[in-house]
Structure formats: C-alpha cells, structure tokens
Amino acid sequence: MTAILEMRGISKSFPGVKALRNVNLRVEAGEIHAICGENGAGKSTLMKILSGVYPHGAYEGDIFYDGEKRQFADISDSERLGIIIIHQELALVPLLSIAENIFLGHEPATMGVIDWDEAFRRTRELLAKVGLNEAPDTLITHLGVGKQQLVEIAKALAKKVRLLILDEPTASLNDSDSEALLELLKEFRSQGIASILISHKLNELAEVADSITVMRDGTTVETIDARTEEISEARIIKSMVGRELSERYPHREPRIGDTLFEIRDWRVEHPLHAGREVIKGVSLRVRQGEVVGIAGLMGAGRTELAMSVFGRAYGRNVTGQAFMQGREIDLSSIQKAVAGGVAYLTEDRKGLGLVLGEDIKSNITLANLAGVAWHGVIDDDRETDVAEQYRSKLNIRSSGILQKALNLSGGNQQKVVLSKWLFADPKVLILDEPTRGIDIGAKYEIYTIINDLAASGKAVIVISSEMPELLGICDRLYVMNEGRLIDEMPVREASQEKIMAAIMRQHGTAP
Known part of the structure; x- marks a missing residue:
C-alpha cells in the first residue's frame, strides 16, 4: 500500500528530558493507525512535531508526506496539506456558534464581508457528514462534550482533511458517543481519509485500528498489523509497560467505619439560567475507609454535584446541608470546604487543577x-x-x-x-475522572493511591465514565441521572447491565 506519511529518525529533547529517540512511523493512505503507550512515552510530542506545533529545526529527523520531504514552520503549514490535529482539550470557543467555530479564521466572505448564509449552508452539510443534528447558530456552550467532539471533526472536514490526528478523542465520552465516533472513523476510512488515533482504551484500538504502533520511553517498540496478526489487550499492555500486568485493579480488604461525610437534599441551579435546577435534592453519605462511586451517563450532573459541594464552585442558589462526622459544616466557599476537610480533584486538570x-x-x-x-x-x-x-x-x-x-x-x-x-x-476526597486520558500503568498506580487513602480512614468519592473502573475499585455505587440519585447498590451486587437498567427505568424505556 501507499504511505501517506513517513516519519524517520525523529528525536526531540526538552531541558533535562529526551522525549523522543529515533522514532519511526509509517501511515498508509486511508488506514486507521493507532498509537498507544504509557504517559510520557512521547505520543503527543510526536504528533506536535507532525502538525507543526514544534516546527522544523526544533527536532531531528525527517517527515515525508505524499512522498515529499516536508518542513513545517507552524500548524498552518500542515493544515494546508490536509493534516489536522484534534487535541484532547478541545479548541472551541464556548460563546461562539457552531458555524463561527467551524470557519473561524477562514470565514466565507465577499469583498471582506462574511456571507453568513453560505457559512450556515456549509455548516449544515458538514454537520450532516458527522451525524450531528444541531442548528448552525447553536452556541458551543450548549453542547455536551460528545457533540463538541463532532464539531471539531466537522471543523477538520471544512479544512479538507486527508490525515486526521485524534488525541484521546473518547476520553471524555460515554460508551454510546465513543461508539458513534469510532463508526465515523470507519466511514472516513472508506472515503480514503487516513486517521491517527491516540488512545488508552485498548478495546477501542483492537476494534477499529488497521495498524497499532506501541511507544515506550520515547521510542517505537513495535508496529502490529491488525489485519494479519492476532491482537490482544495483554500483548499491547506487555509492549507498553515492558511486562505483563496480571490484574487491572489492585486488591483491597475494605475496613469501613462510621459515616464520615454526608449531604442532604442538595439542590443547585444552573449558573446562567435562574430557576433551572441542575442538581435536584441529592442526598448521599460516605463512610470512613470507604470508596464510593457515582455512575451515570454524560450530562447526568455528577461533575456539577461535585463542584457545587466543593465550595459552590459551580451553580447558583445552592441549598442543602453538609455534615462531617455528624456535625454540620459550611461549604459556602472553596476555602471553607478545604478547611472543613473536603478536597476535589477536577476532571479538567490543565484548566482548573x-x-x-x-x-x-x-x-x-x-x-x-x-x-x-x-x-x-x-x-x-x-x-x-x-x-x-x-x-x-x-x-x-x-x-x-x-x-x-x-x-x-x-x-x-x-x-x-x-x-x-x-x-x-483532607478527610474526604472527591475524585472526578481521576484516570481520564492516562495509561494503564499510571491508572494502576492511582488505584493503589486510592486504596491507601481508604486504608488510612479517609472517605473517597470517585466519579468515572468507565463503569468497569467503578466496579473494580469501589465498595458501593450511586447511580445518577438528570440531576438525581436514582439507585444505590453495593459493588458485589452491581453490574454494568444493572446500572444501565436503572437509568433506562427512569427514562421509562426499560422492559
């Protein structure tokens, strides 16, 4: 097959760190090529070199695209050739519309005047291609993360993408949105568009990738042809970490004590829309030495609940009571929440953490x-x-x-x-997507830290979009949907099917 991209002998250094060492990558035209590896393996650095974020001269080695040697001075150079990168942290302007975001910087115009009719027409065409049924004038802030991801892809299509780079595209998505995105990549493959997919979700790589390149410590370990070789998660993990990982979740013997932290009838209104309740009378408790999970679909209100509890960092007209070891505490500001023994690890580590x-x-x-x-x-x-x-x-x-x-x-x-x-x-730690976008080895280390915290008598609340993770590390689960806690179950009685059934019952769609 014909290679659309070859990167040969790529090396890159930062002060005190050798990020890449003689990395080679070959991507065929119209294939889905996955790249996986532990955090710090060099995946994102390699893609920043390819897209021109790190310009020619800032690294060693050569890039060949369409058979020609290329030297990108910046990201606009690579975009002109159809190389488009979508970063894990989406680069959309929340208070601009879908159409304004898609054509930002290259708006259709006549004599210097933007042609909004043309922009909206082309936006509708692009949204149809990615399966997004939204009006072009819809503000980005009114879209969920899954839909925002599709807007980013529509934006790439507007630039006539030929090689699409996606860095952890499903890290923030629920299972159904992830599946829809992967199906879209398959559709692009049938149209001759090549994709580079960086992901820590190994089951997704095995499902859609034609080739998988494994990186470790800034080098390429191997490239597997998924069309001719048998792919297993165990093989990929061994290449990534240099050893076999027999268990995904470290063993823990729970020693659970009395109730440590509790909230009662917690209610929160949307920060911009007065009177619109986002959290609707939530009551929960967590005991000493206990790891409690909150499961739910995207938009269920889990992050909004956590942030509002942490010093009203989200929402307005927050009401309800909070108790620490039976005594009511004041959570009306972040300083008071921290002083009261509550900590919140945000899902947005770069923006807020x-x-x-x-x-x-x-x-x-x-x-x-x-x-x-x-x-x-x-x-x-x-x-x-x-x-x-x-x-x-x-x-x-x-x-x-x-x-x-x-x-x-x-x-x-x-x-x-x-x-x-x-x-x-703190006495209570609320961990919001603590392993999002990190590799399986680092996940295990964080699970071990959570176990140690529980063993020391602290209470841990974990919010995660990965149900197997919640089932693997928690003692008890709450299920949340549309701003309410709709079910509670010990993990020994829980399953993914039971969690989804609880959510579907609330929607009135369960059998």
Missing part, C-alpha cells in the same frame, strides 16, 4: 501553603522537602521538582494534582 506555568514544587504545596510557611513566610527548604517527598511517593516522572507542570505528561500531571490534595490532608 494546575498552574501550568509554575513548577511541580509550587503546584504541590498550593492548597496548603501554611504547611510550608513559618510566620507567614514560605520556607523554601520545607517546600522542597515536601515536593521531593510526594514526587518520590507518587512516582512522578520528571527531570526534577522545578520542571514546569506544562511539560509533564498527562499521567504525571494528574499525580501532581493528587499530591496537592494529599498534602492538604
């Missing part, structure tokens, strides 16, 4: 500056000791504690956020 321009040391101590201060002055030696301690304890892979958070892989960024809250020493 980290100060990306600051180093690891500063990020780790940010939520508990009093813990590294003497008479109101930061003790640099103490702060260094704390940062080194958590870097070692959580196995944060970096050149040192002075490395910028921006330059860490996703899994290591997540460990820094976890370190920040562990140092704050």
